[in-house]
Amino acid sequence: MSEWSPSQHELDRQRVRSRLQLRSALIATAMTVLAFVALGVLVTGSPGWPNVKAYFFSWPDARESFPAIRDAIWLNIKMFLIAEVFILIFAMLIAMARVSRSPWLMPLRVVAVVYTDVVRGIPTILLVYLFAFGMPALELQGMPDSPFFWATAALIVSYSAYVAEVFRSGIESVHPSQWASAQALGLTRGQTLRHVIVPQAVRRVVPPLLNDFVSLQKDTALASAAGVFEAVATARDYTLYNFNFTPYLVVAGFFIVMTVPLARLCDWLTARMRRRELAGAL
Amino acid sequence: MSALLTVEGLRKLYGDKVVLDDVSLSVAPHDVICLIGSSGSGKSTLLRCLNLLEDIDDGVITFEGREISDPRVDARAVRSRLGMVFQAYNLFPHLTVLENCTLAPRKVHGVRRAEAEARALEMLERFGLADQATKHPDRLSGGQQQRAALVRALCTHPTLLLLDEITAALDPELVGEVLEIVRAEAAAGMTMVIATHEMAFARDVATSVCFLHEGRILEQGPPTQIFTDPREERTRQFLARVL
Numbered sequence: 001m002s003e004w005s006p007s008q009h010e011l012d013r014q015r016v017r018s019r020l021q022l023r024s025a026l027i028a029t030a031m032t033v034l035a036f037v038a039l040g041v042l043v044t045g046s047p048g049w050p051n052v053k054a055y056f057f058s059w060p061d062a063r064e065s066f067p068a069i070r071d072a073i074w075l076n077i078k079m080f081l082i083a084e085v086f087i088l089i090f091a092m093l094i095a096m097a098r099v100s101r102s103p104w105l106m107p108l109r110v111v112a113v114v115y116t117d118v119v120r121g122i123p124t125i126l127l128v129y130l131f132a133f134g135m136p137a138l139e140l141q142g143m144p145d146s147p148f149f150w151a152t153a154a155l156i157v158s159y160s161a162y163v164a165e166v167f168r169s170g171i172e173s174v175h176p177s178q179w180a181s182a183q184a185l186g187l188t189r190g191q192t193l194r195h196v197i198v199p200q201a202v203r204r205v206v207p208p209l210l211n212d213f214v215s216l217q218k219d220t221a222l223a224s225a226a227g228v229f230e231a232v233a234t235a236r237d238y239t240l241y242n243f244n245f246t247p248y249l250v251v252a253g254f255f256i257v258m259t260v261p262l263a264r265l266c267d268w269l270t271a272r273m274r275r276r277e278l279a280g281a282l
Numbered sequence: 283m284s285a286l287l288t289v290e291g292l293r294k295l296y297g298d299k300v301v302l303d304d305v306s307l308s309v310a311p312h313d314v315i316c317l318i319g320s321s322g323s324g325k326s327t328l329l330r331c332l333n334l335l336e337d338i339d340d341g342v343i344t345f346e347g348r349e350i351s352d353p354r355v356d357a358r359a360v361r362s363r364l365g366m367v368f369q370a371y372n373l374f375p376h377l378t379v380l381e382n383c384t385l386a387p388r389k390v391h392g393v394r395r396a397e398a399e400a401r402a403l404e405m406l407e408r409f410g411l412a413d414q415a416t417k418h419p420d421r422l423s424g425g426q427q428q429r430a431a432l433v434r435a436l437c438t439h440p441t442l443l444l445l446d447e448i449t450a451a452l453d454p455e456l457v458g459e460v461l462e463i464v465r466a467e468a469a470a471g472m473t474m475v476i477a478t479h480e481m482a483f484a485r486d487v488a489t490s491v492c493f494l495h496e497g498r499i500l501e502q503g504p505p506t507q508i509f510t511d512p513r514e515e516r517t518r519q520f521l522a523r524v525l
Binding site for chain 1 (some may be wrong): 303337340342351352353
């Protein structure tokens with residue numbers, strides 16, 4: 001077998017294949033360049049462009065506001081990282097409560113259903129207001145009254161409801177035969193969920209989960225409404241003093257830089273799981 | 283008679299592993315070619331190469347006198363003339379049996395809905411599935427599902443039908459009902475290439491049997507010869523194990 005060498009026909013075919021690949025690459029490049037040039041011409045050719053340029057694309061203002069925003073964005077990142085952990089835990093618990101069947105857990109199911117229905121219906125910014133201004137007003141013993149704490153809590157409450165539904169849709173998308181085969185091995189419903197269903201469900205919902213987390217990263221900006229001096233509040237502060245909106249673009253840039261690595265990480269994870277599980281299968 | 287499909291010097295690798303090595307085969311109209319051999323001998327891969335589901339690493343495949351292994355060939359045009367049925371049925375679970383059967387005629391072949399449904403229903407009727415037409419695949423038994431998958435493939439009126447171990451996932455008593463359809467199609471003159479473990483069926487229905495071993499067609503001949511007087515020692519050993 002080792003002394004095989006490709007026939008002339010195969011060599012020709014390989015040449016054709018690489019030519020076709022080159023052609024695809026050229027088309028892709030040309031179309032991309034064309035689309036972006038057209039877009040650029042359209043924007044810079046608009047009648048109000050000089051004004052927009054002065055108010056939104058002012059380099060000196062960008063440079064001047066940059067350090068304050070860079071320092072403030074850490075607050076957003078901190079809020080996001082703390083909230084994310086709690087959201088994942090709460091959402092999974094809610095989702096599991098909703099798919100439970102035991103009669104003992106009926107009250108838990110009722111709470112889970114009501115919780116998702118009510119919380120998903122309330123705009124997140126209202127939750128931030130209610131938590132940040134209402135909770136400290138209760139003057140509860142031992143509870144912090146910092147806006148940062150309560151804004152984060154509001155985000156956790158809000159996003160847990162969304163993410164719980166994402167988890168639940170993942171759990172319900174696993175084919176019933178998986179339940180059957182796990183229970184046939186003698187696993188309890190809880191064990192089946194924990195070891196068979198949830199691991200498969202989580203893999204399937206990675207893309208929508210990422211969606212919610214990107215959304216959460218951005219919604220940390222809502223804390224500015226509660227008086228947390230995070231990146232957007234910092235930028236707003238600057239625009240009010242200097243009457244120039246460039247800092248908003250600087251903040252937008254920061255948020256993009258934060259989300260892109262997360263998106264790539266998720267792509268990589270999904271691709272790796274596919275490679276492992278479907279290798280050679282199709 | 284000129285061949286409908288020819289394969290010459292076909293070679294296929296998965297990574298460094300040679301899965302098909304210098305495979306040559308000729309299929310004339312109305313031929314029923316059975317591929318036999320142990321698992322991993324390359325039967326399925328050969329079928330997938332014929333359907334252009336795999337890029338090949340050497341050799342030539344022609345269909346109706348035209349080379350289809352050329353990368354410039356429109357694979358969809360070729361596939362629309364071939365039918366394929368898989369071991370795991372691969373019916374679309376979100377569509378009813380009837381919708382499974384009318385999808386390709388409507389979307390690929392441009393048949394109008396009413397006509398496609400009438401034709402599919404007639405075919406389902408013929409194979410005893412008329413009362414299952416409005417059900418979703420997961421509600422059917424394995425044998426019914428595989429029969430539905432066969433009907434789905436036949437609804438596009440393929441010139442050549444590729445069957446990839448279509449009874450391997452079925453209970454023994456369900457195998458018969460599926461093979462009955464294949465037998466009827468063979469009798470009606472359908473050209474087929476069939477990878478199978480059903481030796482009795484192969485002996486019955488094949489015009490020619492190929493024994494694959496480690497990616498090569500070790501021996502090809504009429505079923506009477508292969509099953510009673512194989513030339514190769516490997517074929518003899520394989521048949522002794524499965525018969």
